[in-house]
Amino acid sequence: MIAYPDIDPIIFSIGAVKIRWYGLMYVIGFLFAWWLARRRAEADHSSIKNAQQADDLLFYGMLGVILGGRIGHALFYSSTSFADDPLYLFKIWEGGMSFHGGLLGVLVAMWWFGRKINLTMWQVTDFIAPMVPLGLGFGRIGNFINGELWGKPTDSAWGVLYQGQVLHASQLYEAVLEGFMLFAILWWYSSKRRPYMAVSGLFLLLYGVFRFVIEFVRVPDAHIGYLAADWVTMGQVLSAPMILIGATMLVIAYGRKNKEAAA
Numbered sequence: 001m002i003a004y005p006d007i008d009p010i011i012f013s014i015g016a017v018k019i020r021w022y023g024l025m026y027v028i029g030f031l032f033a034w035w036l037a038r039r040r041a042e043a044d045h046s047s048i049k050n051a052q053q054a055d056d057l058l059f060y061g062m063l064g065v066i067l068g069g070r071i072g073h074a075l076f077y078s079s080t081s082f083a084d085d086p087l088y089l090f091k092i093w094e095g096g097m098s099f100h101g102g103l104l105g106v107l108v109a110m111w112w113f114g115r116k117i118n119l120t121m122w123q124v125t126d127f128i129a130p131m132v133p134l135g136l137g138f139g140r141i142g143n144f145i146n147g148e149l150w151g152k153p154t155d156s157a158w159g160v161l162y163q164g165q166v167l168h169a170s171q172l173y174e175a176v177l178e179g180f181m182l183f184a185i186l187w188w189y190s191s192k193r194r195p196y197m198a199v200s201g202l203f204l205l206l207y208g209v210f211r212f213v214i215e216f217v218r219v220p221d222a223h224i225g226y227l228a229a230d231w232v233t234m235g236q237v238l239s240a241p242m243i244l245i246g247a248t249m250l251v252i253a254y255g256r257k258n259k260e261a262a263a
Contacts, residue, residue, distance in 0.1 A: 002169075004162040007145045025142035026065075029135030034058045036131050036187075045193040047123040057113055061128055064109030065102045065135070072101010076234060099136065099178075099211070100238040106132070122197045129203040130186035137179020144171040151217040170218035177210040195257040201249030208242030211235055 011019045037054040040046055048054050076098050110128065111121040143149045151168025153159075159166035185206065190199045212235075220226060220233040227237060 001166050002158065002160050004147070004160050009146050020142075021145040022139075022142035025138040025145075026135065029138040030058065030062055032134045032138075033061070033128075033131035036134075037128070040127065040130070040190075043191075046127060047119055048127050053117060057110075057124065057128060060109040060113040061106055064105035064107070065097075066105075068105015068108070069097035069099070069102030072098030072104065076101060076238065097139065099207075100242075103242075122200055125203075126190070126194070126197065126199040129199050130183065130190045132203070133179050133183035133186065133207075137175045137183065140171045140175035140179060144169060144175070150219055152219055154217075168217040170214055173214050173217070174211070177214065178207055182206055182210065195253035197249045198253040201246045201253060203246065204242045205246030205250065208239040208246060211239040212243065215239070 007021065009020050009022065011021055011024065013019070034055070037048070037058055038051045041048045041051055041054040048057060106128075107121065107125070110124040114121050114124045140149075147162065149171050150162065151170030151173070153165055154168050155166065156168075158169070160169045182203070186199065186203055189202060215233045215235045216231070218233070218235070220235070224234055226232055227234060
């Protein structure tokens with residue numbers, strides 16, 4: 001059993017302005033993504049050809065994550081709060097970001113950016129996909145500091161004692177699997193030229209699998225609960241299509257490659 005460190009979510013305050021760990025974690029994630037994008041833009045197989053394009057891409061991606069993540073959270077997980085107070089959408093400082101909403105926001109942003117530089121959406125997402133998991137990982141650490149998104153009670157040695165209960169630290173499980181492990185796999189996989197759509201497909205497949213599995217120990221939002229069979233969660237419902245789409249994209253990508261090689 002590990003004792004929860006009970007870190008103050010607020011780093012410091014300047015008058016009414018409060019700087020929170022949760023927000024800082026996203027900033028750190030974006031900075032790492034920016035640095036890595038500039039490095040990858042130098043590779044000869046990269047669809048993004050220079051540092052300026054990488055900078056612009058990260059700006060579009062940041063807008064997609066923030067707008068899509070917040071809108072997705074309001075619609076998928078907090079529809080009641082949003083209906084009662086539409087301004088809830090803008091209260092980002094209160095926390096609440098949906099990965100699946102952020103993903104949709106990023107896809108729209110990548111399509112928009114791709115049009116500006118004459119690339120397809122999948123060419124852009126193949127480039128950016130390996131940088132995304134680091135932001136996810138740091139964001140989940142922010143959830144842990146906030147004391148939110150806990151898992152179910154457990155008697156395992158790695159359970160965390162929080163407010164009198166020993167719980168699965170599902171936020172940290174997600175940080176490791178969906179964040180740092182997914183980053184390592186995708187960064188290695190994309191370090192060489194891969195078939196069109198393959199990197200994007202692998203991202204969708206692996207994230208979907210990792211999230212689907214972790215949902216078995218993560219407690220669903222109280223106002224949503226289990227959707228069916230006392231175990232199906234909203235996270236699993238949103239992740240299942242990612243698994244199917246990612247696997248299909250990989251089949252198409254390598255099928256096209258084999259067909260071109262045989263031609």
